[in-house]
Amino acid sequence: MPVDSKFPKIEDHGVLLNNRTAALVSKEGEVDFACFPNFDSEIVFSSILDREKGGYFSIRPVDSQLESRQYYEADTNILLTQFSDKRNKVLSIMDFLPMSFEHSVYFSEIHRRIETFTDVRVKIDFSPFTSGKRGIIEVADHKGFMFHSQSSSQFFSTDLDLDVEGDSVSGIVNLPATEVKWLVTAHNLRKAYPPELFASEDRLGQTRRYWKEWLLKSKYQGIFFDTVNRSLLTLKGLFFEPSGFMVAAPTTSLPESIGGERNWDYRFMWVRDTSYVIESLVQLGYVEEATKFYLSIIDRYEKDGKLFPIYKISEDSTLEEVTLDLSGYMNSRPVRVGNGASAQLQIDQYASLIIGLRFLLENAGFLSVHTLEKAFLIGDALLKIWKEPDSSIWEIRGDKKNYVYSKALAWRAFMDLGWLYSRMGEEEMASAVIKEAKNVKSEIYEKGVSGRGYFAQSYGSDE
Template sequence: MASTDDLSIDKPDDLPVLSALSPSRHRGAHPPIDDYAFLSDCETNCLVASNGAVEWMCVPRPDSPSIFGAMLDRSAGHFRIGPYGVNVPAARRYLPGGMILETTWQTETGWLIVRDALVLGPWHNNDQRSKTYRRTPMDWDAEHVLLRTVKCVNGTAELEMSCQPSFDYHRDTARWEYTGKVYEEATAVRTIDPSGGPSLVLTTDLRLGLEGREARARTRMKEGDQIFVALTWSDLPAPRTFEEAAQKMWATIECWRQWITLGNFPDHPWRNYLQRSALTLKGLTYAPTGALMAAATTSLPETPGGERNWDYRYSWVRDSSFALWGLYTLGLDREADDFFCFLNDATTGAHGEPVELQVLYGIGGERDIVESELEYLKGYDGAQPVRIGNAAFNQDQHDIWGTMLDTVYLYVKSRQQVPETLWPLLERQVNAAIKHWREPDRGIWEVRGETQHFTSSKVMCWVALDRGAKLAEMHGQFQRATEWYAIAEEIRDDVLANGVTSEGVFTQTYGGNTLDASLLLVVLTRFLPPDDHRVRATVLAIADRLTDNGLVLRYRTETTDDGLSGEEGTFTICSFWLVSALVEIGELQRARHLCERLLGFASPLRLYAEEIDPRSGRHLGNYPQAFTHLALINAVTHVIRAEERREAGQFQPAHSPPIGPV
């Protein structure tokens, strides 16, 4: 029988003993965003602070109302397990190849090891088909269990467990009731709306005490002692003993390792960054539908204490498509299959009629993502408002057709065949780009100011026509391909006439002079070849003039009407885009230096938020961010492949075959 790994740890003489701090149940200031660990079972996810507290979790779906929300308000619920009076661990890591968090604790008298996971196991829906699972089932499936195991590996230590849920974004309080024979099980029910969502069942080999909305336990562990705590929210059985818990933990490790071995990862010092990014992207997928979320959180601020706080727990067509670039690069294409099926579902009505593509969807395919503000929540570090929903769902953003068609082209070009069921969807997107490319929109950055003629939106409309024409050729629609190539050339001529300065630098909007990092897509999408003088001028202008302490801003807020106040940090995806663009124009040494610097900004667990404060290194915005991790994969792969070609005497970036997202 599998069990947790035995770890023999001797207390080092030169390691200072951690002083006893305030009891952990006293909630203090927010931890840094990059302090959180991310756990997922591809149906639910959560964030765990370094003090051992789950501070963000929504069930049954990642976009459901929160049950633990201390990340956004210190009184909005948490679930902590760790040594009593100690809040700073000795070490934290993911077990290699998966999403099992291991935290090592040192107290004055002993050492503890805590492992956390959202449990995966063999596919379990064998008696009844799921009503919501629409994608091809994998061999393993979510068991809807948050499992936490503890082992005392040296000396003795006082262990404390505190589970204090707060339902519906802290709008409905929890009431605990014993539901086991003695003290081993309790159920948290909703006080205001008992039918408003699933109840929570806490199962453990500790002795639970119930104190209002909190379930607590405390015990002294000695060397060799092992305990488990399992939180469940479905009818699937929780483990009843530590042996069962250890078996489920081991099965979860095996599930993740089976998945990661499907990828192609280079034997390189940056390999671990690629693997962690791939695992993060997989963890942000919603397996029942194939959707991929932009991030796991809502309203983590882009500006400390500011109003740039958005809900990213939805599936953006653009973000998801870009994310698949990264997975393709690593040979992980099953997620692409599922995402295309998700898009097909989202753009097909109940009776098979075509439905217009929109900017973003709920992870179940929902179209109306109404935005509202939760004014009673204090917000992360005081940043308000806290928003749920996202009003961008009905914006006009003309880049979405190009990003989707570019991803489809990447998907099918190695197969040289367009799936028959996919062709009507592709044709509709090309026709939409033809119809709207001359119109203003809100651009890739979803500005809330006035619509404008954003150059990058026009470039992506060109991508829609260019990739559509290539796909038409594969599908045997040669006349259609000829027509679409001609329109693509018309769009390119228009962009070059209106979106480029006299110095040959692409501008944010037609007729303007403002730089925008999205113009790095000019080279990454092959709108122009890398050796074109306008490409080089634009890449170097962004590198030299649109950076803060070497990191890339998406634009200067003081010269861009985005409808919001305040500044923001540097956009990490844009910095990784710059790495790829520098490789393309032959600036390999500069690209490597920037890439190394960006990797150095990763969280201790190699995760990234949306932005980085270039002076403090502080992570800003929602977390972990799919957009950032996909750009990391492409940038790192660009540098590695270019260096391999250089060492082989073949490095000619301006003329070499496309690398990554083309």
């Protein structure tokens, strides 16, 4: 199990991102959540969900009295965890998931750079997968250690003198001042390779250039420059490059409240959430991400004949919801993979797409006439279903209701759909859709306002 059996605070983490997957790194230098090769793939490190069974990759000074802090290298998603005594820096760990300008080239690797500022004893612990799924450990002299699960492998590349202890690799190494050491973990390799073959310095330079050059496209020049840039980098990293779909979060089962049961798997694409993010990106000049998303989701709609509220990011996962035998963060059970909300009707998802599409087209976006024709199919579907009860943004697992939120978004979407029809020269359809928008608005004011005069959560409700 990890060096520290206590659960770290969720807020005491940094996140690594590379448009394929993500990893959480605690302030104590522990990678305690990561999936490979994709956001929704097998969970390789999961000690944030179970301190006894979960996998981990920990690097930290032996001296537990040192203070630690985390920060990102400016204008990148490269994370630094720094350990210091009361006067000076002692140890720094730089972590990143490699990026590539060639979108077809990706890396299922975490690169970790140890830099010392004084003589220091460092404790290293590595144990991927969950206990019970860890198989044999192959030792490759001067190269590292190969771990096997029931379905994959995880290689730990290092030339440090570490030992196999049960189903983990551990050791304490004495590092002199000004020492630099690279440790790399890579998913599903067939053979062991020495650290230098992973070319960490080259990958670091490439990753640094990628994030900095992408950020230069931003049009934002306000007083919250640093905050906006940090948000942009995080949002960009949550997009899955092959499809342009964005995960709602890179993790599963971190609780809404400690000890509660609302612990959901968010490693999927919610149409609503992505549409909102797309609008923000478009405002700041990132039209390419928005266009790619719309091309993908419209294509999926045409193939499926309906819009689902949730989509898989890759073929590695299933939306079928199952429970894992893990204790949960601070014993917040259950730990889930998959998400049962995928079967719900959420009318606002249809509306969000249409609203976002107009926003894209009004802000330098461009879609072919052929693609816009397909988009009208989504509008036609909304015209047919807007009166139905649904699960809406609340995703409550029970009886469907006439949620005011869904109705309000349908009203706005019909106004925007009328604009789209008019833009395409379909004035008769534009008039018909705008007339329907007025009908929705009238119904909301008739049925969606509580006796106290405010908009209710659903028709007939005082909430």
